[in-house]
Amino acid sequence: MTSNTHTGTTVTIFFEDGRKFNDQRDIKLNVNAIKTADASAVVKCGNTTVVCGIKLELAKPKAEEPDVGFLVTNVELLPLCSSKFRPGPPSDHAQVISNIVSDIVTNSKCINLKDLCIVPDKLSWVLYCDMVCMDYDGSVVDACLITLMSSLKTLLLPSVSFDVETEEIKVDTTIKTPLPVNGLPIATSFAVYQQLSRSVILTDPTAYEEEMCGGLGANLIACWNKGQLCGVFKFGGSNLSTENEKETLALAKQKSKLVEKVINICIENKS
Amino acid sequence: MRDLYLSNCEKNFIQKIISEGHRLDGRIYNESRKLDISYGSEYGSCIVSLGETKILAQVSCEVVQPKQIRPNEGILFINVEISPMAAPQFEANRQTDLTVYLNRLLEKCYKDSKCIDLESLCIVVEEKVWSLRVDIKVLNHDGNLIECASIATLASLAHFKRPDVTRSGDSVIIHTLSEKDPIPTVLFHYPVCVTFAIFSNNILVSDPSFIEESVCTSNSEEGSTGGLLVVGMNQYKELCVLNLSGAAIYNSNVVHKAILNASDRCKNIVEEVKSKIVTDDNLRQKRVKINFADIITTDHIQTLCKKDLSICLKNFKINDVKREDDSEMSEDNITEDSKYDVVATKTNVAEIKSKEAKSSWIEISSESEED
Amino acid sequence: MGQKDDIYQNFQLRPMKCELNFLSRSDGSAILSQGETVVTVSVNGPLDIKTTSQSIEKATLEILFSSKGGKPSVADRFKENVIRQTCETAILGCLYPRTGITITIQELEDYGGLLSCAINCACLALLNSGISLHHVVAAVSCIVDETGNIVLEPEYQQVQSAATKLYFVFDSRDKNLVTGFTEGAVGEDMYLEALEKCRAASDLVFNFYRDVVTKYSNVI
Numbered sequence: 001m002t003s004n005t006h007t008g009t010t011v012t013i014f015f016e017d018g019r020k021f022n023d024q025r026d027i028k029l030n031v032n033a034i035k036t037a038d039a040s041a042v043v044k045c046g047n048t049t050v051v052c053g054i055k056l057e058l059a060k061p062k063a064e065e066p067d068v069g070f071l072v073t074n075v076e077l078l079p080l081c082s083s084k085f086r087p088g089p090p091s092d093h094a095q096v097i098s099n100i101v102s103d104i105v106t107n108s109k110c111i112n113l114k115d116l117c118i119v120p121d122k123l124s125w126v127l128y129c130d131m132v133c134m135d136y137d138g139s140v141v142d143a144c145l146i147t148l149m150s151s152l153k154t155l156l157l158p159s160v161s162f163d164v165e166t167e168e169i170k171v172d173t174t175i176k177t178p179l180p181v182n183g184l185p186i187a188t189s190f191a192v193y194q195q196l197s198r199s200v201i202l203t204d205p206t207a208y209e210e211e212m213c214g215g216l217g218a219n220l221i222a223c224w225n226k227g228q229l230c231g232v233f234k235f236g237g238s239n240l241s242t243e244n245e246k247e248t249l250a251l252a253k254q255k256s257k258l259v260e261k262v263i264n265i266c267i268e269n270k271s
Numbered sequence: 272m273r274d275l276y277l278s279n280c281e282k283n284f285i286q287k288i289i290s291e292g293h294r295l296d297g298r299i300y301n302e303s304r305k306l307d308i309s310y311g312s313e314y315g316s317c318i319v320s321l322g323e324t325k326i327l328a329q330v331s332c333e334v335v336q337p338k339q340i341r342p343n344e345g346i347l348f349i350n351v352e353i354s355p356m357a358a359p360q361f362e363a364n365r366q367t368d369l370t371v372y373l374n375r376l377l378e379k380c381y382k383d384s385k386c387i388d389l390e391s392l393c394i395v396v397e398e399k400v401w402s403l404r405v406d407i408k409v410l411n412h413d414g415n416l417i418e419c420a421s422i423a424t425l426a427s428l429a430h431f432k433r434p435d436v437t438r439s440g441d442s443v444i445i446h447t448l449s450e451k452d453p454i455p456t457v458l459f460h461y462p463v464c465v466t467f468a469i470f471s472n473n474i475l476v477s478d479p480s481f482i483e484e485s486v487c488t489s490n491s492e493e494g495s496t497g498g499l500l501v502v503g504m505n506q507y508k509e510l511c512v513l514n515l516s517g518a519a520i521y522n523s524n525v526v527h528k529a530i531l532n533a534s535d536r537c538k539n540i541v542e543e544v545k546s547k548i549v550t551d552d553n554l555r556q557k558r559v560k561i562n563f564a565d566i567i568t569t570d571h572i573q574t575l576c577k578k579d580l581s582i583c584l585k586n587f588k589i590n591d592v593k594r595e596d597d598s599e600m601s602e603d604n605i606t607e608d609s610k611y612d613v614v615a616t617k618t619n620v621a622e623i624k625s626k627e628a629k630s631s632w633i634e635i636s637s638e639s640e641e642d
Numbered sequence: 643m644g645q646k647d648d649i650y651q652n653f654q655l656r657p658m659k660c661e662l663n664f665l666s667r668s669d670g671s672a673i674l675s676q677g678e679t680v681v682t683v684s685v686n687g688p689l690d691i692k693t694t695s696q697s698i699e700k701a702t703l704e705i706l707f708s709s710k711g712g713k714p715s716v717a718d719r720f721k722e723n724v725i726r727q728t729c730e731t732a733i734l735g736c737l738y739p740r741t742g743i744t745i746t747i748q749e750l751e752d753y754g755g756l757l758s759c760a761i762n763c764a765c766l767a768l769l770n771s772g773i774s775l776h777h778v779v780a781a782v783s784c785i786v787d788e789t790g791n792i793v794l795e796p797e798y799q800q801v802q803s804a805a806t807k808l809y810f811v812f813d814s815r816d817k818n819l820v821t822g823f824t825e826g827a828v829g830e831d832m833y834l835e836a837l838e839k840c841r842a843a844s845d846l847v848f849n850f851y852r853d854v855v856t857k858y859s860n861v862i
Contacts, residue, residue, distance in 0.1 A: 095719040230827040236727030239818030323666040329711035356684040356746035358667040363706045406711040411665040563750040564675035567659045
């Protein structure tokens with residue numbers, strides 16, 4: 001229906017999959033899908049599928065900051081998720097998405113890295129959060145953040161005892177405490193399409209729509225956390241006027257509330 | 272790296288004028304271009320320019336574990352990068368033969384000549400030593416990268432100061448610059464590489480420009496006859512590096528002549544580097560803020576095509592040429608400063624002189640005199 | 643005009659200094675200092691590139707951000723992406739199909755606002771190279787300090803202590819947002835206020851561009 005939008009001949013009000021411009025795709029979320037990981041989640045936003053697994057390790061904190069642990073996030077875009085990606089070292093695009101996701105997590109301050117420290121200057125947790133994209137169909141940052149946050153929320157840290165004298169480490173996996181997660185940052189992607197003199201905002205764009213709007217990935221990502229903005233990223237695409245900006249922020253706020261509900265219900269449902 | 276082609280007429284012209292005793296930019300055989308060293312705000316960062324060739328050097332340090340075979344020595348690491356900024360033929364993130372060659376030559380000159388006291392960089396034997404990393408970034412490649420890069424390396428290493436450390440028991444405290452004065456690097460001697468291009472008939476040309484360099488290393492119809500000779504020497508006129516590239520065949524006199532020329536040049540460069548560091552140090556003590564922003568000048572404005580007009584023939588200087596439409600142009604240039612200086616030269620005498628480098632148009636007329 | 647001046651008189655950007663044609667071997671180059679932050683940019687193009695990376699629709703942009711020292715990092719890739727996307731909207735790439743344009747950015751001093759300085763410098767270098775542009779862009783950065791005040795183009799110490807940093811890039815035609823990103827959390831009202839302030843302040847940057855170009859127009 002909409003392959004002719006980019007020719008500019010007709011003004012269409014639907015996405016290629018029949019959605020309205022400001023409709024989002026359906027979201028399916030599943031937590032603890034991977035039994036070997038310490039915490040995990042799978043999400044499907046339309047066709048976009050992302051798996052997140054968290055692996056726990058113990059390490060010595062950095063000398064400069066002896067009382068903080070480590071949270072390492074990494075997004076992988078493998079050739080399996082789209083024909084756009086080639087095997088080999090992480091592409092620029094994957095590095096950019098990794099950077100956006102880790103920026104949002106740090107900015108939102110949802111994880112206090114001091115909670116990850118067990119004994120200052122001696123022992124702390126390292127959380128390796130790997131997000132692997134299985135199907136790349138646009139708005140990957142949204143999906144990555146949903147899996148990452150639901151994994152973090154379900155993560156249980158085993159209790160660890162550390163003997164200062166002998167430097168012996170004992171891990172007791174029977175007693176587990178959840179990791180305190182403060183807030184829930186939710187990102188919403190938009191693509192900005194120039195339709196003659198006015199620009200059209202597409203919520204939750206697919207890979208095809210992102211490409212059509214000229215961006216590498218989504219053009220605008222707005223991230224809400226506890227009624228505050230914790231990251232607004234606008235790259236490329238058409239230029240954005242103030243009205244459009246306000247409109248997107250409101251849309252993102254709406255969506256963040258919905259997604260928050262999904263995550264919470266999903267986690268409650270599990271136990 | 273994209274291929275760069277030289278036309279036959281370029282090659283023949285350069286070779287002909289060199290054999291007749293001229294150079295394209297009006298220099299004599301053993302004359303070097305203007306050397307300029309400017310320091311940035313951090314210790315160990317400088318931009319060195321040799322004519323239009325510009326190189327940025329930055330020294331950084333970190334604490335690492337020493338190598339097992341040398342447990343009481345620090346580590347010096349040199350990394351050369353030539354990005355497309357240097358010249359369009361270079362590609363991003365790609366190592367070229369030139370990068371490897373330059374890197375190796377600098378390592379020979381600064382690591383293998385043992386000019387840095389690596390033992391002074393040791394903090395705890397077998398556990399913690401300082402590792403110095405010199406990053407050389409070529410900003411503009413207009414020939415003689417070797418000489419420029421080696422001056423940049425020397426200038427930045429001699430300028431660099433690392434944070435002070437205190438050992439208390441097992442732990443090592445690294446002080447910030449505000450807590451304790453940083454420590455300079457100890458250099459036993461100051462080696463510098465200089466380059467000579469060798470043209471046919473054993474002509475030695477010091478500080479070759481990009482075109483001279485490419486002509487003398489390229490193959491002509493009779494086979495290659497030229498080459499580049501790199502001589503590394505310190506301020507005591509001791510030879511540290513000798514490297515020949517290209518296929519020049521010539522007698523030992525040429526090498527001897529080159530070394531003699533190099534010894535003076537190296538000494539001058541080292542003195543220049545040292546005096547610059549002293550001036551910089553004095554300024555820093557007076558808490559003058561030093562920043563790369565200082566190299567931005569707005570008092571001389573270069574034309575877009577200036578790079579094509581750097582040709583200076585004998586008896587023909589840019590400043591000698593009067594513009595035909597001078598009066599007309601000056602009306603448009605009201606916003607600019609006056610192009611002339613009023614100078615009192617002798618007692619009771621005043622002169623109006625045109626400022627140097629103010630005129631940006633030159634016109635080639637055929638009336639230049641021959642001598 | 644008088645009323646307009648009143649709005650702007652409260653805005654102060656860090657002093658800017660610029661030199662064009664800083665590098666002789668590049669097609670276009672500029673060195674720009676904003677306060678103590680200094681960046682140099684070289685533009686080469688349109689050049690011949692590999693067939694695999696050619697596009698029949700528009701010029702392929704290659705951006706290289708080179709930090710002062712140390713190894714290349716993921717953060718550098720992010721900066722490259724920001725600059726690429728910004729320049730892509732500004733350059734009339736459709737005029738140069740099947741070619742490549744290389745923009746190399748070299749950091750010289752970083753005392754806050756590095757990225758906005760890099761974008762402004764890239765824009766000046768593009769002007770200098772003579773590549774056709776849709777519009778020029780101006781980047782303005784600001785921070786929200788502890789007391790909730792918005793500080794435009796902050797000094798180094800202010801940047802270090804700031805909880806929230808915001809970067810915006812505007813086009814010269816309609817002053818629409820081209821690129822923007824934030825570091826740290828911020829309320830919606832504060833975000834929109836910062837956006838408007840930076841939008842107004844972008845005029846100062848455009849005026850600076852005009853000054854530079856006027857000065858060089860005599861000799862180009």
